[in-house]
Amino acid sequence: MAWTAHTIIQNGRAIPFEDARIHPLSVGLAYGAAVFEGIRAYINPATGRLSVFRLEEHLIRLDQGIKFMRFDDPPSRDVLRQGVMDAIMANAPDDDCYIRLQVHIESRGSMATTGTVGWVCAAIPRERSTKRESGLAAGVSSWVRISDNTMPARIKATANYHAGRIATQQAKADGYDTPILLTREGKVSETAGACLFMVRDGVVITPARDSDILESVTRDTVLELARENGFTTQERRADRTELYVADEVFVCGTGQELLPVTSIDRLAVGDGKPGVITLRLQAAYESVVRGTTDAHAAWRTPVA
Numbered sequence: 001m002a003w004t005a006h007t008i009i010q011n012g013r014a015i016p017f018e019d020a021r022i023h024p025l026s027v028g029l030a031y032g033a034a035v036f037e038g039i040r041a042y043i044n045p046a047t048g049r050l051s052v053f054r055l056e057e058h059l060i061r062l063d064q065g066i067k068f069m070r071f072d073d074p075p076s077r078d079v080l081r082q083g084v085m086d087a088i089m090a091n092a093p094d095d096d097c098y099i100r101l102q103v104h105i106e107s108r109g110s111m112a113t114t115g116t117v118g119w120v121c122a123a124i125p126r127e128r129s130t131k132r133e134s135g136l137a138a139g140v141s142s143w144v145r146i147s148d149n150t151m152p153a154r155i156k157a158t159a160n161y162h163a164g165r166i167a168t169q170q171a172k173a174d175g176y177d178t179p180i181l182l183t184r185e186g187k188v189s190e191t192a193g194a195c196l197f198m199v200r201d202g203v204v205i206t207p208a209r210d211s212d213i214l215e216s217v218t219r220d221t222v223l224e225l226a227r228e229n230g231f232t233t234q235e236r237r238a239d240r241t242e243l244y245v246a247d248e249v250f251v252c253g254t255g256q257e258l259l260p261v262t263s264i265d266r267l268a269v270g271d272g273k274p275g276v277i278t279l280r281l282q283a284a285y286e287s288v289v290r291g292t293t294d295a296h297a298a299w300r301t302p303v304a
């Protein structure tokens with residue numbers, strides 16, 4: 001992974017990466033009026049070509065966020081799609097890349113202001129988690145997941161990550177790799193940056209969409225792959241204690257990809273090693289994102 005990002009796209013213009021600017025008093029920064037997507041593009045080992053994974057689904061979710069934020073005159077989906085392609089091509093990466101696409105209020109003002117909407121798209125290198133094989137040590141957080149009627153997790157707003165960051169910092173201080181957050185009702189929600197799955201008696205279970213989760217693209221992908229691999233799946237509310245008695249637990253998201261969880265609150269998950277179903281789904285995910293299978297070609301947008 002030798003490449004570095006030297007160019008960034010800001011409001012449709014390619015500029016040197018370090019020259020991107022936003023005023024500190026912009027509503028986007030001062031009041032957290034910003035939504036974003038984290039997207040990955042993967043190299044196919046046979047062709048050496050990059051393709052973006054599930055770009056359209058990310059753009060649709062971003063549109064939902066833009067609508068919810070009541071942004072005036074936002075960039076269209078076509079403009080943002082082109083921005084993603086431009087950000088990648090301008091940097092000519094020779095390896096996988098991570099793309100951050102963000103739409104924010106650029107002008108100064110108050111909470112009541114909508115103002116000028118700006119956007120930025122960066123394509124940068126991002127190492128994979130070092131815990132892909134060994135698995136994560138997770139701790140159930142004393143911080144509670146943001147809830148739909150205060151700060152909806154369904155909307156991928158940058159401000160949500162204030163709550164995620166508090167829980168992550170606490171988890172790290174307590175010696176864990178990641179927090180697991182519960183809803184106000186005490187049901188399992190997700191981590192600060194990934195969705196959560198567990199396996200019980202061969203059934204692949206993930207908290208339902210009304211569990212204050214981000215409606216994750218990877219979660220949807222994993223559910224589909226699990227079904228294709230012959231597993232029964234359930235999207236339902238899940239109790240905290242199910243985490244301790246589950247045979248396997250894993251997390252998934254664009255950034256973290258698919259990572260085993262091998263302990264929770266210092267109790268081993270299963271036998272304390274990544275589970276067989278987890279590893280099977282991790283391999284299935286790897287081949288679908290990279291296109292080493294012909295299946296789901298529509299999920300991969302080639303970088304022209």
Ligand code: PMP
Pocket residue numbers: 038190191192193194195213214215216217218219252253254255
């Ligand atoms: N939950 C949270 C809180 C996240 O930040 C992310 C990463 N965007 C995910 C889940 C996974 O979402 P996706 O699969 O769409 O990347």
